[in-house]
Amino acid sequence: MAVTTKIADLTGPGHTDRFGIGGTDLGIVTTAPDGRLVAVFGDTFERAGVGGPGWRSPVVLFADPDGVRSGLRWTGSGGDAAEYACRLVNKPSTNWFRLHRRVTTILPTDVITVGDTMYLHVMANKGLGNVLWSEVLASRDNGVSWERTGCEWPGEHCQGLFQQLTWEHGGDGHVYAYTTGFQRRDGLLLHRVPADRITERDAWEPWGFAGERWDWGNPPTLTVPGSFGELNLRRVPGPDGREHLLLTFFDAGNYRIDAMLLDLPTADLHAAPRTTLLHGCGWDDEDHDRGRVAQLYGGYVVPGSTLDDLHLVVSQWNTTTNWPYRSMQFRTDATELLG
Template identity: 45%
Template sequence: MALLRTAGGLTGKVKDLTGPGLTDHFGAMCTDLGATVRAADGNLVSVFGDTFSGNRVGSGDWRSPVILIGTGDATHPIEYRQAGGGDVRYARQLWHYRHRSSPGLLRRGISTVIPSDLLRVGDTLYLHAMVNQGLHNVVWTEIWQSDDNGHSWRHLGKQAKFPAGLYSGYAQCWTWDYDAEDGWVYVVSTGFQRNKGLILRRVRPEHIGDQSRYQAWCDGEWGPEAGVITPPGETWGELSLRRFDCGTWVLGGFLSSAYALGYRTLAHPTSNLADMPVQRPVLGCAWDGEDHDGCLVAQLYGGYLLPGSRLDTVGGVGLVVSQWNTAVGWPYKVMQFRVTLRNTTAEVSV
């Protein structure tokens, strides 16, 4: 597999991952998000949000979440070769429910289910998802499990259904990763309204489906209460937490308070975030100011870290970036970027 170069060198936009000629044959002409992990069989598994078979948002067959499976990594081109969800040729909704979009129907149903993030522990994949009654109105969140590399999914039961108001609404949009050294899954979360900071929890893999077994981080201790770990005024949307091969953790995603994709490098998820600088490798801009080679993207969000990413390497970190022109409904797509992130864990002030 050839090493990817962007149009402007080793950083910037690599390619569109979804859209015409790329994923339309899976019924995924329009889609967003794209949190990605490498499954036990070596394939990349990406989960997408509201997905439409037509050429703009709201057109055609509407599903969410959906799975696409392929190859590639942070510095090599991602190509989706099949779909999950039980039909390798068409990206079907991972579980059955009916999308209800009118106000009257919403009182008796849900509008959509939005994926937060994927997690792999051993041979098993987990998916956390947010159930919504209207845009950004989360009514509960839940966890699903796949034992066949993303092709089929099962709900983990009543204890894996989390109230939307848990921790005052800071436990809606999740990101998570597993630390094989200490045996914990670390979960960072925020609200789905892009107006909150972050909280930190942890759980043993065998207890992922039992909300009573999660521990929260507050004032330097694990316990039942969660404290906001981000500085005042800092707010977030979509999140991505990954432990890189070098052992350093990277936490970031859509930094809504700065209209950018922002990331911190951490020695551990419990590191004091106020001490760690936020690096902003991709910035939001107006539509007439776009420069994808220069990492300027209009109406950007997402920002999921890709497997194979490396710190302190030019273009060594891969990102999955979403873009949605909300005025006209297209573009509504997912893109692959390469950026550079420094490991700043040694720069903590004493």
């Protein structure tokens, strides 16, 4: 197991007050076309904790890419307010107009940059874990403002295993996406889409097993069973001078955050090298300098990381007291995945 230590709290009092953020979670990070880091957060409140005034989701904060190793430093926020981190999308879609009385929150699952456009996959929920639909948002101004693209999937798409999503460039003109449900009880599916057709639902193609072989266009088939939660697929340089495909994820069944090293997006996940980065624990057993975090989830790679200096954004929510409810940055060395 990797040795993982806490670098800093990223949100909460003393960190994000000036953006109107007291309590928030997630913090999915990518690099904008202009080079800034863009972090997307989920349910956000003005006071520390869950509940109270100023609820919105999702929201964006910007960070300086030079500050990764000492802890992300926030330089601004998304939306049309000078400092206040605004909800990213306010204009209703047809679904929103029809279902707005039922939707309780819209949560981000992953964000990617393709050329001069950023794409954000989100899921609309009626209560946590009950996904009504998911969709792709787009930003053409480096994550400041976002719009709906019309690319939507019902919550039951792929038998409910296309709700949480993580994606990365494949180096072959395609974007590859691992997906699962939002209930933290299912395994993973794999899809691909041409990078220039992300917002065309019909361009998405499943990876599946049929006729005694795996192939694109077959019915979607689990690539690996499990109880997967939040997912993050990223290309990360290694000390061997190569770029590696790293999948980090919350393993709800084992109450920990793990990572797998993939040689290809279509790698056999049963055989992929795997390690534990952080262990969940009780509130009396926490030790953030030894990788033990109570009620942890998330686990998003910070751009600028390497396998031997891997930085993750990790969430924590005390569901009994509603504080802590925050995102934190941890650092680890994951080179053991290279064997």
